[in-house]
Amino acid sequence: MRLFETLVEPSICLEDGLDARRTLPALLAARAARNGAAPLFSDRTTTWTASEAVDIAARRAGALAAQGVGRGDHVALLCGNRSEFMEIVLGCGWLGAVVVPINTASRGLQLEHILRNCGARLLVAEAHLVDAVHALDAQDLPLETIWLIGEPTMNAPESSTYATAPLPPAREPAAPARLTDGDPFAVLYTSGTSGLSKGVICPHAQFYWWGHYTARDLGVTAGDVLYTCLPLFHTNALNSFFQALIHDAELVVDRRFSARGFFDALVETRATVTYVLGAMVPILLGRPVTANEREHRVRVALAPGVPENFQQDFTTRCGIALVDGYGSTETNCVISGALGAQRPGYMGKLAPGFDARVVDEQDQAVPDGEAGELILRADMPFAFASGYLGMPEKTVEAWRNLWFHTGDRVVRDADGYYRFIDRLKDxxxxxxxxxxxxxxxxxxxxxxxxxxxxxxxxxxxxxxxxxxxxxxxxxxxxxxxxxxxxxxxxxxxxxxxxxxxxxxxxxxxxxxxxxxxxxxxxxxxxxxxxxxxxxxxxxxxx
Structure with missing residues (x-):
């Protein structure tokens, strides 16, 4: 028997193409049962099939359990786009622990606050990044142990209170936790406006719905190669793994965005779908035209926030259609649309399964064509975040009147298209x-x-x-x-x-x-x- 058959109940069924349970262990097992030999993830040096990903998740969960990590415990992760990042994510999700990916550029007050707020006793970090942790003047952090990925650039200071060791090898496989869709999967930190960064509690099902709706608008199908150079510690790139997972595609990640090397990477990875942010498109258009801009296989890119005046130029020059949309760490892919429904200058229409209003300061709806704050809610259980970690007053404020308040000013046209205006938040x-x-x-x-x-x-x-x-x-x-x-x-x-x-x-x-x-x-x-x-x-x- 293969590992996923021995460790996961064989009762995972599909209904209308959707997995009956939307937890990471269930989704991994379902993918392995459907298409286990096909590649699922690559960092361009290491590639895993879906069946191998199940084994990696179970064995990394075993190593975490041996360290004393259990269901509901937080594990901090300070790491760039590489296979070890996803290994820790999968191990935590399999075990029922909660992964806390930290922006690799975090320093000082922000980093100290995140480590204190999440309460993680274990940090897994790339060795060259851990100096930022040792530089903190904070002896009372909950942190106890640091696992290092790679060779350290310097020895831990003698005054360090943290036990530091290389990332341990995988252990005997652990059984998957019996999780519900609403169990927390990750805590992702998003910058505050009038205060410190807030830890967004993201349940398992939230990432399932991210993968479902985003892939629907991009037209992801079995055999697609999804390429991202965006950081996995953000929602955008992390949910691309779930797009690949539930649609029998492969995710390929690069360490970082390089304007000079972007199109080379698309060619080399044989990508069919990619992901860009608003600022990346004008940067790419600002470079001299090269042959490889047309030698790739990419048909579409998720491209939120690209200014209208750059969209057609990019598609004409590079042959890549752009899909706009709206989502946030707290919500989901709530506003977008397939290629045929895209309208330059607009984010798109509301996706099925979500509700939206454009309101004034008293949460009263404003007429179509008038700007107001976008507020949102979901029909599906746990499609949105569960709140902010350790900040109940911020949770109540953001979810007042049982709607999530985005802090973004938008206009809804009479035909249902939404246009972004600006941010209300500081x-x-x-x-x-x-x-x-x-x-x-x-x-x-x-x-x-x-x-x-x-x-x-x-x-x-x-x-x-x-x-x-x-x-x-x-x-x-x-x-x-x-x-x-x-x-x-x-x-x-x-x-x-x-x-x-x-x-x-x-x-x-x-x-x-x-x-x-x-x-x-x-x-x-x-x-x-x-x-x-x-x-x-x-x-x-x-």
């Missing part, structure tokens, strides 16, 4: 990452020369945002912009370090002392604004 979207203005401000304020600071978004030429900060110095203090940048660098993810700095005498405020960031955004970049990109200094990315 958050910044840069290079595909959400940046918390609060977290950046806390780092700026910790500099001894800074009296107060306000961080806000200004428009980028690449269709997203740039980070800008207005700084008021303490009386009698002076500070060079590059000195402040170097101070921020080890304390913030590279993408959160402000590009623009303005040193000002004071900040615009309301009568009760609240900083009026809208006035700062309206002023934006001026002739006296310091620009990091123009300085010639290049930030380190790891």
């Amino acid at each position: 958050t910044i979207r840069r290079r595909g990452e959400n940046v918390s203005s609060f977290e950046v401000e806390q780092v700026l304020l910790s500099h001894p020369s800074v009296e107060t600071a306000a961080v806000f978004a200004v428009k980028s030429a690449l269709a997203e945002d740039e980070v800008m900060a207005a700084i008021v110095l303490r009386e009698g203090k002076t500070l060079e912009p590059l000195e402040l940048t170097r101070y921020c660098e080890p304390r913030l993810p590279y993408f959160a370090v402000p590009r623009y700095l303005d040193f000002v005498r004071d900040l615009p405020k309301t009568e009760n002392g609240k900083i009026q960031k809208f006035k700062l955004r309206e002023t934006g970049v001026t002739a006296k604004t310091w620009d990091l990109d123009a300085s010639g200094y290049r930030l380190r990315r790891s």
Whole structure:
């Protein structure tokens, strides 16, 4: 008997093409039973078939269990796109533990908060990234043990309280946990607006529905090769694994996006479907035309947030059709549409199984054609996140009146198409990452020369945002912009370090002392604004 037949009940049935249970162990077993010999995952050095993925999940779960990890325990994961990342994800899902993928650029306050908030006793980390953990001045973290992937760049400091060891080999296979669709699968951290990053509790079924709806709009079928260079610690790339899993396709991941190597990678991997973000398309179009832009097999890309004026140019030049849409870590692929239903400048229509309203400040619906906040809910159980970890007040606020409040302003046209306008939240979207203005401000304020600071978004030429900060110095203090940048660098993810700095005498405020960031955004970049990109200094990315 094959491993998946011995470890999983043979009662997994299919109904209208949908798995009866939507947990990772059930989905893995069902895929192995249907098409076990076909490839499921590759990081371009290691490839697994579906049957091999079941064995890997069970044996990695055995190693986690031997470490004392049990159902419901959180396991932190600080790792880039490689097979070990998915190995830990599958092992946790098989065991019923909860994986906590952390942005590999996390540093300082943000990283400390995540490790404290998730309560993980075990961290699995690439060796070259673990220095950021040892640099934290936090001796009371719940963390006890670190498993290292690869060779460390330096020895752990003598003062470290963490037991550090190489990633242990797989153990005897563990039996799959008896899970429900609503059991938590992962906690994904999304940047806060007026506070620290929030840990979004994502149940197993949420990722099933991500895989179902996203693949439906992309037309994913058996034998497709899905290629992504987006980070697996975000929803976009992680749900692409579920697209492959439930549709008998293969997911191929690369370490990172390279404009120069993107089309080469599509050719080399024989990809048929890919994934891009809004800023990637103008970057790719800005490069000289090359032959390989037309030598690939890719027919379609999921491309949320690509500006309307770039969409047709990209398709005409590269032969890849673009599918827009709307979703968030807390929700799902709620607004989109297949290729024939795409309309430039619009996110698409509401998917079946979801409900949406466009509302005013009192949650009253506004007429079609009028802008308001998008609020959402799902018909299917556990298709959305279950809330924010350890932040009940934030959960209640976001899900008030039993609708999830996205914080995004949209317009719904009379024919049901939705158009994105802007964000209501004080958050910044840069290079595909959400940046918390609060977290950046806390780092700026910790500099001894800074009296107060306000961080806000200004428009980028690449269709997203740039980070800008207005700084008021303490009386009698002076500070060079590059000195402040170097101070921020080890304390913030590279993408959160402000590009623009303005040193000002004071900040615009309301009568009760609240900083009026809208006035700062309206002023934006001026002739006296310091620009990091123009300085010639290049930030380190790891």
